[in-house]
Amino acid sequence: MIQLQDFRTARRLISPHMRVTPVFAIGKPDFGAGIHQGANVPELYLKLENLQVSGSFKARGAMNAALNLDDDVRQKGLVTASGGNHGMGVINAARVLGVPVKIFLPTNTPKPKVAKLRKSGVDVALVGAVWDEANHAAMAHARETGMAYIHPFADPNVIAGQGTIALELLEQQADLDTLVIAVGGGGLISGVASAARMIRPGIRIVGVEPMGAPTLFESLKKNEVVALPAVNTAATSLAPRQSSALNVDLIGKNVDRIVLVSDDEMRNAAGWMWRELGLSVELSAAAGMAAVMQNRLGEGDMGKTGIIVCGTGTDGQ
Template sequence: MIELQDFRTARKAISDHMRLTPVFAARNFGDISGFVARDRIPEMFLKLENMQVSGSFKARGAMNAALALEPEQRSAGLCTASGGNHGMGVINAARTLGVPVKIFLPTNTPQPKVKKLRAQGVDVALIGAVWDDANRAAMEHAHESGMAYIHPFADPKVIAGQGTIALELLEQQPDLDTLVVAIGGGGLIAGVATAARLLRPSIRVIGVEPTGAATLFESLKANEVATLPSVNTAATSLAPRQSSALNVDLIGKNVDRIALVSDEEMQKSAKWLWKEFGISVELSAAAGIAAVMNDRLGDPNPGRVGVIVCGTGMDGFE
């Protein structure tokens, strides 16, 4: 079990290394003609994790997991497999600790992210067609090298770190009725939903996945960890073929619904965020907006809606 104290402990541990990201009310919309729900868009409050250290929320979980390692574990360095953002978070943690780092990426990682990671001057390897392939290689390398492996989502310390977002958000905007959270492997939503429900049992939590990578949607439907035969989405950071039992369990207990959105809907939402608010995000970070703007929350009256804008980038414009 992950308890409320775990999230509070994580917040204390990482606070000197993270930014308190802002929340702002998205009101007085301009052109919303391209969205299904244009006549009934709820009041939205955006938590801008695209402004977090390393460019996404992933820095939180990576830092919390790295700080929890014993000194001798840290000294050999850190390694992981990533769709990009978690890799940047692990690099940030490694630099904070002053230890080596190696990042494994699948070949479907968007080129801007590959270039961004390589520009950090660290060891980056492209292996496998999808994240699951790169992850196997990372785990093998950790075993052979003695490096500490930091899982991007199936780790209680990582989940606790990501859940610190909920503690902040519900302090910054305490009257929210619904939270909308993008899902990749499930670390973000597992942490945010669990922490939010411990604080506010009545709050509604909606997860969002691409139609081409409905990993958690299928897992909850089957009531077990499902493995997709393939993934088909440009939002590669939301596209593992498989999650984990830990994430499926926490999400099943604390998430009300998983909505599905198309790549086209995410791209339209990313462009809208830029045009309307000057916020530049990767495709996956627009998933929550896409669910709201296309009436996928499964509730005609969702109340005041908090949306986590999870990462910066430009692939939402390509």
């Protein structure tokens, strides 16, 4: 079981290498004709992890995992499989620590992310149609070479690193009633929901997944890890075919509900965030706003609502 002290320790460990990202208060926005309107629109506070080093929150978990490795293990290098953002986070950790790195990507990774990773000058391999297949290749490479494998979500140190967002956010805006968090494999929501509930037990937590990759939605319905037969979403950073028992357990204990949004709804939300707020984000980072715009958070007053804007991108432009 991850304890509050684990998140505090992770924060101390990674803070020299991370940014304290700002919170952007936008009140109760007018989304325009035909979109969720009126008194039920919550008061919104955006945690801008799109401004984090490497472009997303993933840098936190990757750095915490890398710093928790024994030095002799770390010196052999880091390897992972990623939809893009975790790869950039692991590259950042490797650069800070001065060790080799190799990133495996599935072929459905958006081309701009592949180009960004390759431009960084590290060893990048495209393997498999989806993340799960790239992940098998990454683990095999770790076994063959002795490089340290860093899982993007099913690792307590990664989860503790991602959960440091909750510590920051609830210092910056202590009176939040609801947190809205995009869900892929579940590392972000596992960490943030667990830490937030320890600090503020009554806070409501809502996860948001793509309709084309309802991995945790289906797993929580059955209270077990469910492997989807296929995924079908352009939000590839939210699209593993399955999560893990660790994440399903933490999410089941700490998250009130998981809701689904379509790719078009995320795309519209990303466009609104660019036009109205000047925020350049990827589809996954617009998932939470899409859920608000479509009035999917649940019944009743959501109160002061924090949305984690998890990654930069140009999907709204």
